[in-house]
Amino acid sequence: MTRPQTTDAPALAASSPAARAAFGFWRIVGFVVLFAVALALPFLLSNFRLFQFTLVFVYAIALLGLNILTGYNGQISLGHAAFYAVGAYTTAIMIDKWDVHYALTIPVAGVLCLVAGFLFGIPALRLEGLYLALATFALSLAVPQILKYFEHWTGGSQGIVLSKPAPPLGLPLTPDQWLYVFSLAILVILFVLATNLLAGRTGRAIVAIRDNPIAAQAMGIHTALYKSLVFGVSAAYTGVAGALSAITIAFVAPDAFNVFLSITFLVGIVVGGLASISGAIFGAFFIQFVPNWAQDISKAAPWAIYGIFLIVFMYVMPRGIAGTIRLAWARLGRRLL
Amino acid sequence: MDIFLQQVVSGIATGGIYGSLALALVMIYQATDVVNYAQGEMAMFSTYLAWSMINAGLPYWVTFFATLAAAFVGGILLERIVIRPVENAPILTIVIVCIGLLVIFNSVAGWIYTYTQKPFPSPFPNRPIKIGNVIFGAHDVGAITVTLIVLLLLYVFFRYTTLGLAMRAAAQNPVSSRLCGIRVGWMLALGWGLAGLVGAVAGMMVAPVVFLDPNMMGGILIYAFASATLGGFTSPGGAVVGGVIVGVAENLVGTYVRFIGTELKLTVALAIILIVLMVKPSGLFGRPAVHRV
Numbered sequence: 001m002t003r004p005q006t007t008d009a010p011a012l013a014a015s016s017p018a019a020r021a022a023f024g025f026w027r028i029v030g031f032v033v034l035f036a037v038a039l040a041l042p043f044l045l046s047n048f049r050l051f052q053f054t055l056v057f058v059y060a061i062a063l064l065g066l067n068i069l070t071g072y073n074g075q076i077s078l079g080h081a082a083f084y085a086v087g088a089y090t091t092a093i094m095i096d097k098w099d100v101h102y103a104l105t106i107p108v109a110g111v112l113c114l115v116a117g118f119l120f121g122i123p124a125l126r127l128e129g130l131y132l133a134l135a136t137f138a139l140s141l142a143v144p145q146i147l148k149y150f151e152h153w154t155g156g157s158q159g160i161v162l163s164k165p166a167p168p169l170g171l172p173l174t175p176d177q178w179l180y181v182f183s184l185a186i187l188v189i190l191f192v193l194a195t196n197l198l199a200g201r202t203g204r205a206i207v208a209i210r211d212n213p214i215a216a217q218a219m220g221i222h223t224a225l226y227k228s229l230v231f232g233v234s235a236a237y238t239g240v241a242g243a244l245s246a247i248t249i250a251f252v253a254p255d256a257f258n259v260f261l262s263i264t265f266l267v268g269i270v271v272g273g274l275a276s277i278s279g280a281i282f283g284a285f286f287i288q289f290v291p292n293w294a295q296d297i298s299k300a301a302p303w304a305i306y307g308i309f310l311i312v313f314m315y316v317m318p319r320g321i322a323g324t325i326r327l328a329w330a331r332l333g334r335r336l337l
Numbered sequence: 338m339d340i341f342l343q344q345v346v347s348g349i350a351t352g353g354i355y356g357s358l359a360l361a362l363v364m365i366y367q368a369t370d371v372v373n374y375a376q377g378e379m380a381m382f383s384t385y386l387a388w389s390m391i392n393a394g395l396p397y398w399v400t401f402f403a404t405l406a407a408a409f410v411g412g413i414l415l416e417r418i419v420i421r422p423v424e425n426a427p428i429l430t431i432v433i434v435c436i437g438l439l440v441i442f443n444s445v446a447g448w449i450y451t452y453t454q455k456p457f458p459s460p461f462p463n464r465p466i467k468i469g470n471v472i473f474g475a476h477d478v479g480a481i482t483v484t485l486i487v488l489l490l491l492y493v494f495f496r497y498t499t500l501g502l503a504m505r506a507a508a509q510n511p512v513s514s515r516l517c518g519i520r521v522g523w524m525l526a527l528g529w530g531l532a533g534l535v536g537a538v539a540g541m542m543v544a545p546v547v548f549l550d551p552n553m554m555g556g557i558l559i560y561a562f563a564s565a566t567l568g569g570f571t572s573p574g575g576a577v578v579g580g581v582i583v584g585v586a587e588n589l590v591g592t593y594v595r596f597i598g599t600e601l602k603l604t605v606a607l608a609i610i611l612i613v614l615m616v617k618p619s620g621l622f623g624r625p626a627v628h629r630v
Contacts, residue, residue: 123614133374146604304441307444318430
C-alpha cells in the first residue's frame, strides 16, 4: 500500500547528513531571498498585479488551513468555502454595520470560525472518508442559501460593498500596496504558527491520527478531541483568509462562496502538495493564475483543467509541487555530495 | 386538509426519486465498498447522451436502453482506465480522483451542451391521475415504478446469482476473494458499470422534473445522501423509507413553516444529516459499524 500523503521524511532520510544540512541551509537562503523579493514587488508591479498577488496570499492562508485538516489529519473537507464565507461576512458586517476598524475584525473572524469549525467537527467525528466529504459538501451547498436568507444582515444576493482601507500613519503607499503588505504580514505570522503547531508533539499526534487512528488512540492520544480541534484550527485559518479576502476585494456576495470554491481549495492543496506547508503557496499561485489563462479557451475550460490536474497529480506527483521539488533536491544532493 | 394530503402525496413522489438514488448509493456501496462521488455527474452526462439521441430522432425506449448500455460500458471503462491505477491507494486519493471526475464531467457537459436548461421528455402520459381531491403526476408514478424495477433486479442479482455473490465478496474481503479465484479487479469494474447504469436510469427519470442542466444532480445527490443517512447506510430498504420521509418532510416544512419556505430547502437536508449523525449515527434501520482491529 502506498501512502502518497505522508511527509517527505523518507526521501530526506535516504540522503546523506551532509545533503540534509545543505538542504536546511539552502532552504533558509531560499526563504530569505523569497521574502526579499516579496517585499520588493509592491514597488515594481502595477496595482492590479498587486491585487492578484494579495489574493494569492489570501488563498495560501486558506489552503494552509485546509491542508492542516486534510493533508496532516486526513479529514476530507469539501465545505471550507463555508468557513471562508463566515470569515468574509463577519468582517463585512462588522465594518458595514458597526463601523469597526478592519484590522480588528480579522481576529474576531478567526475566533468565530474556530468555534464554528470545532462545533461542526463534533458530528463530523462520526464520519470518515467519503461520508465526511459528502457531509461537508452539503454544508457548502447550504451556505449560499443561508446567506441569502438573512438578508437584513448580509444584504441578500446583492451582497455588501466595502471600501478599501487607506494605509495607516500616513505611509506613502497606495491602498493596494498597503493591503499587499498587510496580507503578507498576516501570512507570515500564520505560517510560523502552523509550522510550530505541526513540528511538535501536537503535530505528531495529528499525523498519527491520520496514519493509524487505532494505534494513536492506544498510545493515549484523545482522538476525538484532537480531530475536532484540528477542524476548528483549520476553519479559523480559512476564516481569517475569508476576512482578508473581504477587505481586499471590498465586496462580498453569497454566490462567490459556492461549492466550487471548496473544490478549488481542494485542487490547490493537491497541486501544491498534501501535508506540506510550502505547498499552500504553490497551490495558491496555481488557483489564482491558471484559471485566468484557461478562461481564454472556454468558460468551462478552467474546471476541465482542474479535474485533469487533480487526477494527473494523484498519479504522477502525489506529493504535489512542493514534494516533487524536495524529492528532486534530495536526488540532486545525493548525486553531488 | 386537501392541501395537507396533496403535499404529502407530492412529497412521496419526490421522496421516491430521492429514495431510489439513495438506494443506488447504498447498493453500489455494498457492492464495491466505495461511494462513487462522481455518480451524480455520470448520471447527468448519460442523460445528455440520451437527449442527443432523442434529438437525433430515435424513439424514447430505444434511447433508454442504448443509454443504459452506454452508461454501463462507460462505467467499466472509467474503472479500468482512471480508478485502477489508484485501486490500493488510501481513501483520500480515491476521493480526490472521484472529485476530479465529477469536475471533468460537469465542465465537459457545460462545454458541449452549454449551461442553459433543456427540457427532457417523459415516456409517461402528461395526464395527471386524480383520486378524490388528490392529484398524482403520471410521470412521478412511472418514474418510481421504473427505478424500483431496476433496483429489484439489482437486489435479485446481488442476492441470488453467483456473480452477484462474487461481487459482494470482492468488496468485503478482496484478499480472501482473490484466493478463492474471484477476479477482484473485474468485479470492481462491474460495480462501476452498474453504478453508471443505475445513475443513468435515475438521471433520465429526474430530468423531466428538474430540467436538464450540468448542475442538476448536485442538490438531488445531497437529498439522496440525507435519505441514506436517515435510513441507515447498511440498509437498502431503509434508504427508500428515508427518501420518502425526507421528501414528505421537505414539502410539509416548506408549506407550513413560514420562515423556511423554499429558500432554505438544502439547509433542511444538511440539518437532517447532522442531527441523524449526532443522535443515531447508524440511521433508523442500519447496523452499527463494527471494525476488526
